Amino acid sequence: MVGVRKNAGEHLGVTFRVEGGELVIARILHGGVIDQQGLLHVGDVIREVNGREVGSDPQALQEMLRDASGSVVLKILPSYQEQHPLRQVFVKCHFSYDPSNDSLIPCKEAGLAFQAGDLLQIVNQEDPNWWQACLVKGGSAGLIPSQLLEEKRKAFVKRDGALCGSMGGKKKKRIMYVTTKNAEFDRHELLIYEEVAKMPPFRRKTLILIGAQGVGRRSLKNKLLTSDTLRYGTTTPYTSRKRKEGEWDGQSYIFVSRPEMEQDIKAARYLEHGEYEGNLYGTKISSIQEVVTSGKMCVLDVNPQQAVKVLRTAEFVPYVVFIGAPDFQTLKTNNQTAVHAGLTAKQLSDGELLRIVEESERLQQAYGHYFDLSLVNSDLEKSFHELQVALEKLRTEPQWVPVSWVY
Template identity: 75%
Template sequence: GVTFRVERGELVVARILHGGMIDQQGLLHVGDVIKEVNGKEVGNDPKVLQEMLKNATGSVVLKILPSYQEPHPPRQVFVKSHFDYDPASDNLIPCKEAGLKFTAGDLLQIVNQDDPNWWQACHVEGGSAGLIPSQLLEEKRKAFVKRDLEVPPASGALCGSISGRKKKRMMYLTTKNAEFDRHELLIYEEVARMPPFRRKTLVLIGAQGVGRRSLKNKLIMSDQARYGTTIPYTSRKPKESEKNGQVYCFVSRGEMEADIKAGRYLEHGEYEGNLYGTKIDSIHEVVESGKMCILDVNPQAVKVLRTAEFVPYVVFIEAPDYETLRAMNKAALESGVATKQLTEADLKRTVDESCRIQRGYGHYFDLSLVNDNLEWTFQQLQEAMERLRAEPQWVPVSWVY
């Protein structure tokens, strides 16, 4: 038997008693709307329907609106891997031959996630599917492996116009960003393929002395209608020749401290008793003027910037090897571009810091460029900017949904 209810002026199947003919053949489902019996409209009175069914002879033809929807195709899941995986050296995989090898940064399509430990996936560019460890399995495995210590904040690029003598200063992130400092288990990041769109910010990351500021300035000068940058804030008093808002925005120490406490600074630091910092609102001002805001920031700031609010394109400017770096410094001195000869310790520090940044923050990079020739690196950076305008982009799914 079948019971009905009236819903929004229509007769709806409320319950189907198990064991009956209708139940066995799956002809009706709970929630179906009965429209006609043998060509006659039913209306919304269950008694009329029962009478029509009782008086019907021979076969009964019901016209119904089915309650079920056509099943949606399963949502396609794409991830960017943040670790290298080789099934040949995995002792946990049930069948090494069935595994899918990949490296950090590869884009994978997840085909099946039914098994809690082993997903089926294939490379986005094609190829057959294979087994990969699930997020859960890899989390368990990595929980027992001690990660590298968080890369300490490098001296940032905020105080670029201060004289070139050796400076000791600590860069800090604003207190509200302390939650980002916990160790992350980097495994898979869900991504989505987007048509070309305008990134709000271009973030240049790299060790001190690799040429980030030179690249930033060259890019801005190449197209001032398209690129801009922030003006740092400082609590120091302006010199006679300095105008507010040109090289620095000058504010009182009290005002700056209050804004730092309120989380209005992306990063800030202190040098010779004066505060310097990059205000978050100043990034928005550049973006709202229609320009892409170029930032050369402390690596830790990328954790804060990598959101839908800033949609950054993150480029790592990698230090070349020690000998190349020394030759570049020598050439820069001879041509008058540089005035300071780097010591062996300076060169080693730059190379080591570059390696540490890559190890600690490599999962955030959209592009890595080894700066062993400024003109060539600049050309590659420009080409990457053009590709952003013309080609689809893979971005964190949280930016889209």
């Protein structure tokens, strides 16, 4: 006999399975009532609750236990299974989960809800379909779908199409290409859990700014670069176009021949590249390495589809910041103010402003799992201050990073 004290409606943190016509403890949730008491174990057979036979229906037993209050006496047949030590595995979630909407979970009350970006400690992975985990920020453990189960589910869900970043109008289109390396990455990527490790404060090597065209990403980049030229640097783009009168190599571009640039593109030496009016343009990976080697944080505003996953390695240890668009009316007011102040010559149409907002939302949805920080750029000075504060924290506070950066 095992005695448990509980309140009515309180979940004991245990699930059951039918085995040989009897109800057996399938899992004990870390941090729950049963786990804290330590008298029951996985594999124990439950025969009676307060003198009542439990039958062979797991759901009926859960309801019986949930409704009980005060002292609950369980008659069990012990399993005497050896208990395994707690593993220290931490993951960052790349999707949101609500157990109340999951038809596969064995017990909805035992599920753990989380949001994309949350950090979890995985405390038990013995069940191939259902792991036990708790939020790093606190709380009891619960069931979450395993990597294997979620991979199977996501394999049957069609992914969104490519993002369209065109601003419309008559401006000629720049076509960006995906490197072979990155295309291979995309084919095998399923966004579920990423194992992470907690590191003491350290300097990131690159700062990646992501945002829709027209949201103020370039303005924020330039403001940061001029704020501290000893701390921040950026790359000089390469181009195959002819040098204009008064230009010199390295001023705004590094000029190379088209055959040389095509050869380097084929050898995957460019982070991103494209063609505009018959000329090639691109950011060379070696130019990023040069800025980092000089002791500066390399600030980049890039196309996430090509660049983020290539840079998100131990070599470049990036800090990824999303510059989001404000609401339509705020964006329109900001554009009108900039035109009147002479900061820009173009007043955007309502259609162009709407496309900026929609593109921003698509970027957030498609790449939000990579973002270390998200800013809504309703005011440039305020966004710049928030970015500075976040970058200072990297020097003083521990950081959760992909475990591949550490080992």
